[in-house]
């Protein structure tokens with residue numbers, strides 16, 4: 282289990298959540314069943330969830346309550362989802378949101 286995960290807190294009941302495996306950008310990681318994708322990634326120190334569509338700058342959690350859409354990631358079989366709201370499940374394949382081709386300038390994403 283990740284060193285960044287909080288395991289000792291009065292609101293956390295030990296032994297209640299099952300450990301599951303998932304991947305992010307092809308890397309195998311471990312999370313707790315039902316926790317949001319973003320929480321599982323943060324527990325591994327992963328804060329960059331996608332790239333800005335035009336500039337390619339790093340984007341991550343902002344509101345963490347489903348309002349801003351800054352945390353969009355691609356989940357195999359589901360398309361783009363909000364990482365702060367979507368529960369992680371066993372075997373889930375998550376990929377960071379990519380920079381898109383700029384439709385105005387025609388510039389391709391790196």
Ligand code: FES
Nearest residue numbers: 345347349350365
């Ligand atoms: S961080 Fe704002 S919608 Fe997920």
